[in-house]
Amino acid sequence: MKTESFGVPWEESYGYVQAVRCGDTIYISGQLSNDGPDLVAPAPVDEQGRITDFGNMGEQMRQTYVNAAALLARFGASLADVVEEVIYVLDMEAAFAVAGPVRKAAYGVEIPQVASTIVACSRLAFPAQLLEIKMVARA
Template sequence: MTSTRVENLGVPWEDAYGYVQAIKRGDTIYLSGQLSHQGSDLVAPAPVDEHGAVTDFSAMGEQMRQTYLNAEELLRRFGASLDDVVEEVLYVLDIDAAFAVAGPVRKAAYRREDPQVASTLVGVTRLAFPEQLLEIKFIARV
C-alpha cells in the first residue's frame, strides 16, 4: 500500500478553493502552484489599474524568489529540498519579464549554475490574484 501525506500553509485560499499545498505519495512530492506570499500577505504585489490589469512587471524577480522560498519550506517538511525537484512549471503573466530574471533567480534558488530540473515556462492571461505575476508548481522525488 502506498503511503500518502499532505501539507498546508494555513492560508485562507486553501479552504476557499479546497486543496492541499503539497502531497507526498510514495517517493514523489507534488507541490500545488506556489506564489509569493508570507502568510496571507502577498510579497511584492504588482501594481494594478482600476480594471485589475498589471501596470508594472518589475516585481517579477522578487515574487519569483519568494515563491522558491515557499516551495523550499514545503519540501523541507517532507525531509526534501529543491535538490529533489525533478520538474517545475512556471506560469507567468509576462514571458519577457520572466526571462529577464528567471536565470539568476533559479540558479540562486537551486544553488547551482545548471539547475538539474526539467523546467517549462508558460505564459498565461490570469492567475489567482490580480497582483500575482507568477505561480510555480513542482514535482520532487525522494
C-alpha cells in the same frame, strides 16, 4: 499519503493542499509569492485590476522558491530533489529577464538539474500575482 498546507484562506475556499507525498514523489501545488495571507512584492494594478508594471517579477519569483523549499523541507526534501517544475507567468519578457539568475540562486547551482517549462498565461489567482510555480520532487 501525507499532505502539507500553509493555513492560508485560499486553501479552504478553493479546497486543496499545498503538497502531497505519495511514496517517494512529492507534488507541490502552484506556489506564489505569499508570506502568510499577504502577497510579497505585489504588482501594481490599475482601477480595472490590470497590472501596470511587471518589475516585481524577480522578487515574486524568489519568494515563490522560498515557499516551495519550505514545503519540501516538511517532507525532509529540498529543491535539490525537484525533478520537474512548471512556471506560469503573465509576462514572458519580464520572466526571462529574471528567471535565470533567480532559479540558479534558488537551486544553488549554475545549471539546475530539473526539467523546467515556462508558460505565459492570461491570468493567475490574484490580481497582483505575476507568476506561479508547480513542482514534482523525488525524495
